[in-house]
Amino acid sequence: MAVYIYRKMINNRHRLTDHMKFLISLIGLTIIFPISAIGSKFLDQGNDFSIFQPGDKVPAKFYGDISIGGSLNTGNSNSYNLNTKLDLNYNKNKWVNTGTFQSQIGGDRTTGLNNRNYNLQGQSKYFFKPPVSFWYGFTSYTLDTFNTYRTVSLNSLGYGQRLLNRKDMTLDLEGGPSYTRRRAQGDTGLIQTEMGILGSVTYNWIISDNIKFTQFLLATRDKLNTYTQSTTSLTSKIIKNLALSISLNYEHNTNIPLGSTNTEKTDTQTLLSVVYGF
Secondary structure, three states: OHHHHHHHHHHOOOOOOHHHHHHHHHHHHHHHHHHHHHHHHHOOOOOOOOOOOOOOOOOOEEEEEEEEEEEEOOOOOOEEEEEEEEEEEEEEOOEEEEEEEEEEEEEEOOOEEEEEEEEEEEEEEEEEEOOOEEEEEEEEEEEEOOOOEEEEEEEEEEEEEEEEEOOOEEEEEEEEEEEEEEEEOOOOOOEEEEEEEEEEEEEEEEOOOOEEEEEEEEEEEOOOOEEEEEEEEEEEEEEOOEEEEEEEEEEEEOOOOOOOOOOOOEEEEEEEEEEEEO
């Protein structure tokens, strides 16, 4: 059932109606919560959902997780889709460091690989007044054959505040100047380089020992384009270090560059993945 849902989500990425998105989300939730409810007897502490508290004099902590999902179609369709994600975290005293690599590829056995999306990003936060105030550095590079822009490089330095800091919940708000380099889809490959501003919000909620909710919002603005991104994810442990995750991703560009072969301003993704934590 999950593979069927995922196959439909990928093949109709640009054509999902609001009704279908809601239905997919509802199905995902009905899968996740019953599993978490009955699975607590079989879980151990290997896949820890706890939140690091900046400034605590505890040993440095390195951890991460690997996610994978996809589909393989045969018969009238010989297509395949695969999405993977690697998250790495290193926290020590006043430092909170994260790195992520995410990929989504698709194609068929006749024409080969024809759709791909790669994203590499990293961020460091230094809490000079833990656990409230911090400086941050953020960098991201994306190659996406689905999007209006084929490649986007984004960098930002700035100031942030932890508005909410609890053992089960955090809310971070940050902002600063940004530098963006974009290349449009198509043969012309128009390149734009702009200084602008960036703002982002990150919310983490440990609902229970087995369930984690994350919401990330990011917006950048310069004189040529305003880009917004929203990523919502819900992760539930299944057994030991394994978990199931459903995520909804929304991206919007206000400007379609001249000559771009992709003219939709908005892209959405709904992904269902198996996650291994370490």
